[in-house]
Every structure is written in C-alpha cells, then in structure tokens.
Amino acid sequence: MTLQHERHVNTQRPGGMPTHRYTPFPPIDLPDRTWPSATITQAPRWLSTDLRDGNQALIDPMSPARKMRMFELLVQMGYKEIEVGFPSASETDFSFVRQLVEGDHVPEDVTISVLTQAREDLIERTVQSLVGIHHANIHMYNALAPLFRRVVFHTGKDEIKDIAVRGTELVMKHSENWLDKTVIGYEYSPEIFTSTELPYSVEVCEAVSDVWQPEDGREIILNLPATVEVATPNVYADQIEWFGRQLTRRENTVISLHPHNDRGTGVAATELAMMAGADRVEGCLFGHGERTGNVDLVTLGMNLFSQGVEPMIDFSDIDEIRRTVEYCTQLPVHPRHPYAGDLVYTAFSGSHQDAIKKGLEALEADAAAAGHPVEEHPWEAPYLPIDPKDVGRSYEAVIRVNSQSGKGGVAYVIKSEHKLDLPRRLQIEFSGAVQKHTDGEGGEISSADIWSAFRAEYLDREAPLKLDEVHSSGTRDGRDYLDATVTIDGTAQRIESSGNGPINALLNGLAEVDGSRFDVRLLDYAEHALSAGGDAYAAAYVELVVPTSHGTEDVLWGVGVHENIVTASLQAVISAVNRAS
Numbered sequence: 138m139t140l141q142h143e144r145h146v147n148t149q150r151p152g153g154m155p156t157h158r159y160t161p162f163p164p165i166d167l168p169d170r171t172w173p174s175a176t177i178t179q180a181p182r183w184l185s186t187d188l189r190d191g192n193q194a195l196i197d198p199m200s201p202a203r204k205m206r207m208f209e210l211l212v213q214m215g216y217k218e219i220e221v222g223f224p225s226a227s228e229t230d231f232s233f234v235r236q237l238v239e240g241d242h243v244p245e246d247v248t249i250s251v252l253t254q255a256r257e258d259l260i261e262r263t264v265q266s267l268v269g270i271h272h273a274n275i276h277m278y279n280a281l282a283p284l285f286r287r288v289v290f291h292t293g294k295d296e297i298k299d300i301a302v303r304g305t306e307l308v309m310k311h312s313e314n315w316l317d318k319t320v321i322g323y324e325y326s327p328e329i330f331t332s333t334e335l336p337y338s339v340e341v342c343e344a345v346s347d348v349w350q351p352e353d354g355r356e357i358i359l360n361l362p363a364t365v366e367v368a369t370p371n372v373y374a375d376q377i378e379w380f381g382r383q384l385t386r387r388e389n390t391v392i393s394l395h396p397h398n399d400r401g402t403g404v405a406a407t408e409l410a411m412m413a414g415a416d417r418v419e420g421c422l423f424g425h426g427e428r429t430g431n432v433d434l435v436t437l438g439m440n441l442f443s444q445g446v447e448p449m450i451d452f453s454d455i456d457e458i459r460r461t462v463e464y465c466t467q468l469p470v471h472p473r474h475p476y477a478g479d480l481v482y483t484a485f486s487g488s489h490q491d492a493i494k495k496g497l498e499a500l501e502a503d504a505a506a507a508g509h510p511v512e513e514h515p516w517e518a519p520y521l522p523i524d525p526k527d528v529g530r531s532y533e534a535v536i537r538v539n540s541q542s543g544k545g546g547v548a549y550v551i552k553s554e555h556k557l558d559l560p561r562r563l564q565i566e567f568s569g570a571v572q573k574h575t576d577g578e579g580g581e582i583s584s585a586d587i588w589s590a591f592r593a594e595y596l597d598r599e600a601p602l603k604l605d606e607v608h609s610s611g612t613r614d615g616r617d618y619l620d621a622t623v624t625i626d627g628t629a630q631r632i633e634s635s636g637n638g639p640i641n642a643l644l645n646g647l648a649e650v651d652g653s654r655f656d657v658r659l660l661d662y663a664e665h666a667l668s669a670g671g672d673a674y675a676a677a678y679v680e681l682v683v684p685t686s687h688g689t690e691d692v693l694w695g696v697g698v699h700e701n702i703v704t705a706s707l708q709a710v711i712s713a714v715n716r717a718s
C-alpha cells in the first residue's frame with residue numbers, strides 16, 4: 138500500500154489526473170474457482186426493483202398513476218417478483234402498497250416485496266402495509282462494509298451483526314402480530330457486500346439464517362449487492378462463488394444478486410456471478426436506479442434470448458416497454474441502448490449496409506430452400522445480433538442513408554420499400570446522385586426523399602419523349618412488331634416498326650423519326666415482377682449508350698414500371714433517353 142502510494146507520487150502524471158488517490162481492488166484468493174467454465178443455460182429468478190431502487194433515484198419519483206402503470210407493465214412482461222416500494226419511507230409509498238393489496242392488483246403467481254431498514258418503527262410500519270395480502274416478501278438491509286461501520290454507524294462488527302439479527306427477529310415478531318393470514322418470505326441484504334470482508338458477510342448472513350431458520354418450503358433470500366460497483370466483473374463472480382461455498386444451508390438459501398453499474402460493467406458482472414452460482418437477479422428495466430443505475434434487466438434478458446435461452450420475460454414489443462418506462466420514469470432511453478434504442482438496428486455506413494442487405498437476402502433464400510418461413514429460420518445476419526422483428530421492430534429502419542452510405546444502403550431502401558431490385562450498375566449510378574445530395578446538404582436523407590429523387594431521376598421525366606399508348610406488340614415470323622404513340626418534343630407521333638424484340642422495335646422506330654438524335658444502343662436489360670398475384674406490376678431496367686446534346690455519348694440507365702412487361706421495358710428505354718437530354 139505504502140509502496141503503491143509512493144510509486145504514484147513519484148510518477149510524473151502524463152494525464153494530469155490524481156491517480157495516486159485510488160487503490161486497486163485486491164483479487165479474491167480462489168485459485169480453484171469454477172465459474173469461468175460454466176455456461177448459463179437457464180434464466181435466473183428475476184426481481185424487478187423499478188418501483189423501489191429505480192423509483193428512489195428518479196428526479197421526480199413516480200406518481201401513483203405512473204407506479205400502477207409500471208406495476209402492470211412488469212406483470213404483463215412476466216416478472217414474478219416485484220419490489221414495490223419502501224412503505225415506511227412516505228405516505229405515498231405506503232398507500233401504493235395498500236392500493237395494490239386492497240385493489241387486489243397482485244396476481245396469485247406474483248410475489249411483491251417491500252424494503253425496510255433494520256429499525257423497529259420502520260419494520261412495524263412496513264409489515265402493516267401488507268395486511269390482507271396472500272403472500273409477500275419482506276426485505277431488510279443493513280450495511281456491513283468497514284467504511285460504513287466507521288463513518289455511518291460509528292460502531293464495530295458485533296454491533297452491526299446485532300442490527301441484522303435483531304432486525305430479523307423484529308420482522309418475524311411483527312409479521313406474526315399483523316400478518317396471520319399471509320405467507321411471509323424473507324430477504325436479507327448485507328448492503329455494500331462487494332466492499333465487505335467476505336468471512337464477515339458470511340458470518341452475518343449465517344446469524345440471520347439462524348434466526349429465520351430456512352428449511353424445505355421456507356427459503357431465505359440472501360441478496361448480495363454490489364451496492365457500489367468497485368471491481369472488475371470477475372471479482373464479483375469470485376465473491377459469489379466463495380460465499381456460496383461457505384453457506385451451511387445452501388439448499389434452502391436463494392443466492393441473489395443486486396448489481397449496480399458504477400463501472401459500466403453491471404451486466405457483465407451479473408452474468409459472471411450467475412455463472413458462479415447465483416439463483417436470482419435484482420435489477421431495473423433499462424438500468425434505472427441509484428447513480429449509474431441498477432443492472433439492466435432488459436439487456437440481461439435479451440442477452441439470454443440471443444443465446445437461445447428462454448428469458449421467461451416477454452420482450453416481443455420492446456418499443457411499448459420503452460415508451461411505458463419513459464412515461465413512468467420521465468427519463469429517455471438512450472438511442473444506442475442495447476436491444477431497445479432507436480438506432481440499435483440501424484446501419485448508416487456503406488459496408489455495413491452492403492453486408493446486411495446481402496445477409497437478409499441470403500437468409501430469405503436459405504429459409505425458402507429449407508421450406509419454412511424466414512421467421513422460423515435460425516437467425517444469422519451480419520451486424521445484427523438478433524432479428525429486429527423478434528422485438529417488434531420492422532426492417533424499415535435497419536438501413537438509413539447519409540454521407541457514409543454506399544450503393545447497398547440506397548438499393549436496400551428502394552427494394553425494401555418499393556420492391557425495385559436495382560441491377561448493380563444502376564445501384565452505383567443512383568447512389569452517386571444520392572451522395573451528391575448528402576454531400577451538398579449534409580445529414581441524413583430520408584427514405585421518402587430517396588424515393589422522390591429516384592422518381593425524379595428515372596420515372597417522372599416526360600421530355601423529350603413520352604410513351605402515350607402501346608396499341609399493339611407481338612411476334613410474326615420471328616420478328617417483333619410494335620404499334621405505339623409516342624409524344625416527341627410535344628407532338629404525338631405514331632410509331633409502327635419492327636425489330637428483334639419490342640425494345641429493338643422501339644429503337645428502330647425512334648431512329649426513323651430522328652436517326653442521329655435517337656441512335657441508341659442497348660447494353661443491358663433486366664426485369665422482375667413487383668408482387669405476386671394477378672395484379673402484379675413489372676419493373677424493367679435498361680442500360681443504353683445514348684447520344685447527348687453535346688455530340689458525345691453517355692452510358693445511362695432507364696427504369697420503367699407497368700402492369701405490362703413490354704410497356705415497362707419501353708418506358709425504361711424512354712427514361713434513359715430522356716435522362717440523356
């Protein structure tokens with residue numbers, strides 16, 4: 138310690154930070170730790186503390202209406218253990234618990250719990266809040282860590298242990314007095330567990346268990362909070378494994394985690410501690426709670442889901458969950474929040490968009506080949522750890538276009554929203570036009586603006602040529618004949634011509650009208666149906682060499698969309714010629 142201090146004092150401070158004021162957390166001596174080889178194969182028991190730890194950290198604690206909305210959401214999502222408040226803290230907290238009990242709002246398969254300090258008046262009031270409920274848990278805490286013994290309680294280890302033991306006795310006494318019709322469970326939290334000497338935490342928890350006397354059908358929940366996250370996640374896992382090994386009544390003890398996120402590693406710490414043997418996890422939706430928050434139950438649950446492990450919680454409408462939590466907490470969820478943020482299934486950058494587009498196409502093809510719907514096919518797509526549709530998102534926002542985007546992203550928007558599957562060279566040509574827009578105007582271009590630009594460029598031009606009507610087209614003696622009316626420079630003209638295909642027939646007809654001006658050559662052609670069924674539209678794409686008004690030649694694409702594939706292909710030619718003009 139002294140050496141460490143001297144080393145820091147004597148070291149120049151490149152970053153100018155007073156690093157010497159901080160001490161690294163010592164490792165736990167557990168060379169035969171087993172958790173690193175464990176895998177998580179099932180969901181833990183969850184407890185939501187949104188209405189307690191989450192609520193106590195809000196700028197504006199929830200009103201009764203917001204609390205009720207949060208409670209209903211948690212029940213709907215499938216949480217079976219819900220901490221609903223600190224009833225002795227205020228009249229608001231007390232009456233919310235009364236409202237739940239008296240209004241019969243707690244389903245049979247849901248256990249509510251209430252938190253109290255280990256002080257008799259507070260314990261009695263807490264117990265009174267539960268009168269009339271079928272079953273509930275009382276949760277009592279006191280801080281054990283050396284710093285708290287010294288600066289908050291000004292007392293020693295034995296006295297602190299006595300607070301826990303005496304508090305447990307008082308919970309039992311007042312429950313007996315007030316709650317003869319209620320099945321009461323008990324949870325004890327050695328607060329600041331992560332900064333407490335491990336043998337001392339075990340000693341206090343064992344003493345509490347001696348009072349509660351857990352046995353079959355009468356569990357005790359020992360909740361081991363990372364009240365403040367002070368070390369790397371592996372340290373928490375070691376602490377949990379070490380603790381679990383020392384317990385004498387492990388089979389009737391539920392080891393519970395209550396991680397906070399001060400170092401930003403709350404989720405990782407929880408997952409490692411689950412691997413280390415914990416049975417139960419307490420947290421809040423989207424990580425609300427004191428300071429940087431409690432561990433985020435949404436991320437934990439969705440992490441299980443993304444590994445094929447049933448989370449036992451319904452996240453299938455994640456936006457509704459997010460909106461409700463935003464309403465209740467009056468705090469926004471970050472756009473990059475895992476699984477739920479606005480931007481988390483969205484790619485702006487070209488190479489990501491390209492890979493996603495190809496990945497989604499491959500997935501559809503693989504599902505079709507396997508003979509089942511794509512929603513049933515094993516998920517695998519570049520840059521998307523889960524299928525956004527599994528949490529109620531559409532693919533619409535998966536790709537959004539700005540100056541970082543490439544042809545793949547633009548083509549994806551056109552294809553997913555308008556079913557036009559642009560040939561590769563047309564993608565390159567059109568993305569150049571979009572790039573000019575994003576470079577010029579900066580920022581994002583919306584899918585509506587991309588579509589307007591596409592229409593203006595390829596579909597809406599009507600000069601110098603406009604295809605008015607195709608009277609007939611067909612094949613005779615191996616040649617295609619076309620009879621159509623085309624407006625040229627404002628004058629309708631009848632074109633009756635032939636060629637080896639309808640496009641060639643139109644080109645020959647145009648060449649007859651004005652040979653040099655409409656002397657175009659076809660380089661490439663593609664077509665596809667836009668939708669299945671009798672009212673299907675077809676899209677046609679042509680790549681033409683077209684003379685320009687400057688006497689040079691351009692290679693340009695044209696696009697046509699029509700119910701009739703021949704008309705669509707003729708429109709495509711006219712689109713390219715008009716673009717050259």
Ligand SMILES: CC(=O)SCCNC(=O)CCNC(=O)[C@H](O)C(C)(C)COP(=O)(O)OP(=O)(O)OC[C@H]1O[C@@H](n2cnc3c(N)ncnc32)[C@H](O)[C@@H]1OP(=O)(O)O
Pocket residue numbers: 190193223225226227253254255256259278279280289290300328364427
């Ligand atoms: C880690 C956590 O999140 S724990 C939950 C924290 N949540 C809350 O505190 C929200 C609700 N709390 C409250 O409304 C109030 O703090 C109350 C009603 C519980 C108590 O209020 P007050 O009686 O005014 O006391 P105050 O809040 O200042 O608490 C500090 C006192 O409680 C003692 N204390 C603190 N925790 C505990 C505990 N778990 N068990 C017993 N005594 C405790 C302190 O030592 C201090 O005692 P002192 O007055 O003799 O110095």
Ligand SMILES: CC(C)C(=O)C(=O)O
Pocket residue numbers: 190252278326328329360362363364365395397
């Ligand atoms: C009451 C306890 C579990 C707590 O909220 C904490 O330690 O963070």
